[in-house]
Structure formats: C-alpha cells, structure tokens
Amino acid sequence: MRVLKYAILGLLYRQEYSGYDITSQFKQEIGQFWSAKHSQIYPELRKLVDEGLVEFRTQIQGEKLEKKMYTITEQGRQELLAWAAQPESLPETEKDEFMLKMYFIHTLSPEQARALFEDQLQQRRAKLAYLQQRYESLMPVFAKEENGEKHTQATHGQTASDTAPLAFHNPNLGHYLVLTKAMAREQSYVDWLERHMKLFV
Amino acid sequence: MRVLKYAILGLLYRQEYSGYDITSQFKQEIGQFWSAKHSQIYPELRKLVDEGLVEFRTQIQGEKLEKKMYTITEQGRQELLAWAAQPESLPETEKDEFMLKMYFIHTLSPEQARALFEDQLQQRRAKLAYLQQRYESLMPVFAKEENGEKHTQATHGQTASDTAPLAFHNPNLGHYLVLTKAMAREQSYVDWLERHMKLFV
DNA sequence: ACCAAACATGTAAATATCAACATGTTTATT
DNA sequence: AATAAACATGTTGATATTTACATGTTTGGT
CATH class of the missing domain: 1.10.10.10 (Winged helix-like DNA-binding domain superfamily/Winged helix DNA-binding domain)
Incomplete structure (x- = not known):
C-alpha cells in the first residue's frame, strides 16, 4: 500500500x-x-x-x-x-497488545490483572494530559473559547475542547483534527479502563 | 517482539x-x-x-x-x-490512514473532504452496529440487564452495555472486555466524526 | 451426481518495519 | 577549550506482514 x-x-x-x-x-x-x-x-x-x-x-x-x-x-x-x-475500507484489525493480554485475562491472578490495568490507566491518563497541554499551547484561542461554556464539569468521556471551532479554510485544521482525535481516543481509553476497574477491587 | x-x-x-x-x-x-x-x-x-x-x-x-x-x-x-x-509502555503511534488523510485535509476540496468524512462515518457506524449485535447475541444476559436502567437515552458517546456486569472469575470475561473495548473505540470514532461534520456543511 | 463453500495446510516473493551499526557536523553550554 | 545534545545521512540484518501461488478434502445443498 x-x-x-x-x-x-x-x-x-x-x-x-x-x-x-x-x-x-x-x-x-x-x-x-x-x-x-x-x-x-x-x-x-x-x-x-x-x-x-x-x-x-x-x-x-x-x-x-x-x-x-x-x-x-x-x-x-x-x-x-x-x-x-480515495476512501479506504476500515482495517479489520487495530493492533493493541494490551487488549490482547486482556483477552487472555484468565491467565492472570486478579492482582496481576489489576496491576496491568492500573499501569495502563496511568499511562493513558499521562498521554491524555500531554495531548491536552499540547492542544492548549498550540491552539490557545480555541482552548480558551471553550473553557467558559462547557469545560466546567466534563466527566462523561469527552472534553469540551473536542468540539470543532475551526473553519475549513484554516491552515491549522489538519493539526487541529489529529490533536482532537488523539485526545478523543485517549479519553475513550481512560473511560473504558475506569469503567472496568471495579472488576478487580 | x-x-x-x-x-x-x-x-x-x-x-x-x-x-x-x-x-x-x-x-x-x-x-x-x-x-x-x-x-x-x-x-x-x-x-x-x-x-x-x-x-x-x-x-x-x-x-x-x-x-x-x-x-x-x-x-x-x-x-x-x-x-x-508484564506491563508494556504505550506505542508512540497507532496507525490510522484515514487520520493521516485528515492531517492533509488542505489537499482536498471541501466536497472531497466531506465525502471522505461521510464514508468513514458510515463505515464506523456499520462496524459499531455489528459489534453491538455480536454483544447482544453472545452476552444476552448482560445486554438485557442494562436495557432497562440506562440504555434509554444514551447519546453521549457511551453505550450502557459498556458497564462491566461480569465478575473476575467468569470464563467469558476476556471476550467481554475485547467486545466492550471495541465498541467503545468505534463509538468514540463515530462521536468525533459527528462532532466535526459541521466543518463541511 | 454435481457443485460451491468451507475446511485444511503449506510455500514463495514482495514489502514494511525496526534495531543496530556507522559516521560525521553544528550548536549551545560550561 | 571541552563536551554533550542536537543535527544530519546513510546501510545492514533481522523480523513481521501481506499477497499470491499451490494443492487437496469434506460437507451441505440441489
């Protein structure tokens, strides 16, 4: 390809x-x-x-x-x-070694599984924080714009910063899209991990 | 590796x-x-x-x-x-050809970009629907369990089916985890696409 | 009896990717 | 003046992955 x-x-x-x-x-x-x-x-x-x-x-x-x-x-x-x-069809597989391990979770003790889960959560949270910080420093206008209206009690898996304030003709649009998409991906990962953490408590 | x-x-x-x-x-x-x-x-x-x-x-x-x-x-x-x-550190890159194209969105006309976006949205929705259907047929107990309480007006990027009803010692846990994670991934993708569709209207 | 789909196992060639090897220059700091 | 970090470009060898080639059997439907 x-x-x-x-x-x-x-x-x-x-x-x-x-x-x-x-x-x-x-x-x-x-x-x-x-x-x-x-x-x-x-x-x-x-x-x-x-x-x-x-x-x-x-x-x-x-x-x-x-x-x-x-x-x-x-x-x-x-x-x-x-x-x-040219539109592409979706890849059948999006490789993720952590999720492969989760499929084989029965090979682990609850303590081991919990440790893996927590490690992943910590790493994903750190990555999300890093991306958010990049977003705020690279696109201060849009980051500010949204801090007033919705960003206050965002806890449901979607930061307000992910709401498209750019017009089509803006040289930063591509950059904006990949940043917001990466943030959405990491937020979704963090949410899923948090939702399932109770399995190991 | x-x-x-x-x-x-x-x-x-x-x-x-x-x-x-x-x-x-x-x-x-x-x-x-x-x-x-x-x-x-x-x-x-x-x-x-x-x-x-x-x-x-x-x-x-x-x-x-x-x-x-x-x-x-x-x-x-x-x-x-x-x-x-063994915990692994996160991969720096999770390859996604569609997002690479979005980074280069300035190479496209608004109409072309919109067509790509809509194609992706359609494909991601179809995949999500397929996964949800698999979930309901493979794990009917848990799918039912949640249809009463929360599944009614779920529009904020997270299906109620994604809320962990299994205990650690259940032979289906691994299967359940990958299915819910795949659904969360696709739901997040769909949400992001929908949130940014207005760029092309 | 025929046929298609699914079952079943391999190899070969091309491409993609990564880790390591290999070398040298420029810039900023101390 | 020394040094480390960043700049800069390549090659080699090992793996990983995909596409195509290659062959044959079994099962279910008509």
Missing part, C-alpha cells in the same frame, strides 16, 4: 523538508497516526526521487554539513491528491 | 486448536486487536514446536484429511504467563 510514500508527499505538499525534518515531524502530532524511523525514511526518499515524485537540492549547513532539502514535484502532487481523495 | 507467538500461546492456553482454527479465531472478536494470516500462522506454529512451546497430534478428518491439533506445553504456559503479566 506504501502509505509512507503518501505521508512524505503530504508533508512536502506544504513545505520543503530534509529527511531529518521529516523524522522530526513524525515525533510531533501526526506521529499519533503515522510514523516511520529514519532508516525507513531515507530509502523511501531516494525511491521517490527515482520515481520523479520529489526533488532535492543540497544545502550547506554551517561550514560543510550537507543536507538535502526535498520538494514535491507536480507528478508527486497529483499522486498525493489521488490517494488523499 | 513476536506478539504472534503469545497470541497463539494464549489461544492454546484454553483449548486445542488447528492452524485453521487459529486463523478462524483471528476473524472473531480478538481480531479487533490482533490478527495474522494463515501464511504467517503456519510457520509460527512450526517455530513454536521447534522451541518446545507447543505440541501437536495429527488427527484424521473424514477419510484422509490430516489436520494437526496443537496443544500448549508446560514451557509454553510459563512463557505465556511471563509475557501476560
């Missing part, structure tokens, strides 16, 4: 990046939904160059550090748009 | 299975969180036999159809339990 190809083309659609920059991008928000290591990115970039979908120019950083700045070509843009507009 | 190894051991912990049976299991509920094709399963079973973690006996089906029924060994049980009790 070569999704990495399109992930890279999509990043280059907006601006010029080096291989290192692309690696860094995958450590940011989009990394919640797609990422790759540099050892996969560099060969993929070479392949994209060979296919005429991207081009690069070598830029000197400092005295002699060479970095390759990649840009998307017209052909690359066309392939990107064709992919992006 | 070899998660498939433990997925197979976990299945065999409860009962004897053939390779085909294991393939079938991955098409059931556990396939929501882990799965593999038969072309990966058969070599893995051979490897597990070589390692002494599983054994098999050949059984004749009908006149001459040979099938290999696999059982877990004591060593296999030990390795399974060691894995199952």
Whole structure:
C-alpha cells in the first residue's frame, strides 16, 4: 500500500523538508497516526526521487554539513491528491497488545490483572494530559473559547475542547483534527479502563 | 517482539486448536486487536514446536484429511504467563490512514473532504452496529440487564452495555472486555466524526 | 451426481518495519 | 577549550506482514 510514500508527499505538499525534518515531524502530532524511523525514511526518499515524485537540492549547513532539502514535484502532487481523495475500507484489525493480554485475562491472578490495568490507566491518563497541554499551547484561542461554556464539569468521556471551532479554510485544521482525535481516543481509553476497574477491587 | 507467538500461546492456553482454527479465531472478536494470516500462522506454529512451546497430534478428518491439533506445553504456559503479566509502555503511534488523510485535509476540496468524512462515518457506524449485535447475541444476559436502567437515552458517546456486569472469575470475561473495548473505540470514532461534520456543511 | 463453500495446510516473493551499526557536523553550554 | 545534545545521512540484518501461488478434502445443498 506504501502509505509512507503518501505521508512524505503530504508533508512536502506544504513545505520543503530534509529527511531529518521529516523524522522530526513524525515525533510531533501526526506521529499519533503515522510514523516511520529514519532508516525507513531515507530509502523511501531516494525511491521517490527515482520515481520523479520529489526533488532535492543540497544545502550547506554551517561550514560543510550537507543536507538535502526535498520538494514535491507536480507528478508527486497529483499522486498525493489521488490517494488523499480515495476512501479506504476500515482495517479489520487495530493492533493493541494490551487488549490482547486482556483477552487472555484468565491467565492472570486478579492482582496481576489489576496491576496491568492500573499501569495502563496511568499511562493513558499521562498521554491524555500531554495531548491536552499540547492542544492548549498550540491552539490557545480555541482552548480558551471553550473553557467558559462547557469545560466546567466534563466527566462523561469527552472534553469540551473536542468540539470543532475551526473553519475549513484554516491552515491549522489538519493539526487541529489529529490533536482532537488523539485526545478523543485517549479519553475513550481512560473511560473504558475506569469503567472496568471495579472488576478487580 | 513476536506478539504472534503469545497470541497463539494464549489461544492454546484454553483449548486445542488447528492452524485453521487459529486463523478462524483471528476473524472473531480478538481480531479487533490482533490478527495474522494463515501464511504467517503456519510457520509460527512450526517455530513454536521447534522451541518446545507447543505440541501437536495429527488427527484424521473424514477419510484422509490430516489436520494437526496443537496443544500448549508446560514451557509454553510459563512463557505465556511471563509475557501476560508484564506491563508494556504505550506505542508512540497507532496507525490510522484515514487520520493521516485528515492531517492533509488542505489537499482536498471541501466536497472531497466531506465525502471522505461521510464514508468513514458510515463505515464506523456499520462496524459499531455489528459489534453491538455480536454483544447482544453472545452476552444476552448482560445486554438485557442494562436495557432497562440506562440504555434509554444514551447519546453521549457511551453505550450502557459498556458497564462491566461480569465478575473476575467468569470464563467469558476476556471476550467481554475485547467486545466492550471495541465498541467503545468505534463509538468514540463515530462521536468525533459527528462532532466535526459541521466543518463541511 | 454435481457443485460451491468451507475446511485444511503449506510455500514463495514482495514489502514494511525496526534495531543496530556507522559516521560525521553544528550548536549551545560550561 | 571541552563536551554533550542536537543535527544530519546513510546501510545492514533481522523480523513481521501481506499477497499470491499451490494443492487437496469434506460437507451441505440441489
């Protein structure tokens, strides 16, 4: 399916990046939904160059550090748009090793199961808090906007920050969507864990 | 990491299975969180036999159809339990091609984006409905139990069926957990899509 | 008696992914 | 002046995963 190809083309659609920059991008928000290591990115970039979908120019950083700045070509843009507009059917499996362990919960003692559950809850809560903090620092306008009206007693699995204040033509829309979706995912995970914690008490 | 190894051991912990049976299991509920094709399963079973973690006996089906029924060994049980009790740190990325496209939403026209969004919503709703139906047919007791008290006006992203009526010692607990978790995941997805649909109206 | 679907097991080739190996430069701090 | 962290780019080898190739049996329905 070569999704990495399109992930890279999509990043280059907006601006010029080096291989290192692309690696860094995958450590940011989009990394919640797609990422790759540099050892996969560099060969993929070479392949994209060979296919005429991207081009690069070598830029000197400092005295002699060479970095390759990649840009998307017209052909690359066309392939990107064709992919992006194409609806996909859902994957049958969304892999989750923790849930696999939960399916085999009868292999554990109640104490062990509880420990696993609590560890997962702690990790998911930390991740959710991190995402919320990113949201507030990256999109202070929208975060504030909602703190007055609904954010007061939100306990039912959905933060008010997840309510779409952006218009279609806003360069931050994509970023906003992945952040709110990641928050919704983690909130749902936390809620489910909390709802089932009583099994081990 | 070899998660498939433990997925197979976990299945065999409860009962004897053939390779085909294991393939079938991955098409059931556990396939929501882990799965593999038969072309990966058969070599893995051979490897597990070589390692002494599983054994098999050949059984004749009908006149001459040979099938290999696999059982877990004591060593296999030990390795399974060691894995199952071990907490894991969260994966940095949970891949989702649709969300990758949403990050690149500026490559699309509002009409195209809306079409993608609606397609995804339709697919996620269908999947949620399918899971709910499975839940009701597999766990009729608990589905009924909750239809009286809370299931009446559930619109806030969490079905009442997701509220843990089982005790720790119930052989269906693992199955119950993956089903409710999959439903929660899909419900959260549907809610997020619905909340953001207005961007395209 | 025929046929299709399900049962059953494998291999081969291509691709995707990750961990480790390998090397060197630049920038900021002390 | 030293040093650590970040910047920067590659390759290699091991695994994991998917798609296609390959073959045959059994069961249930017409």
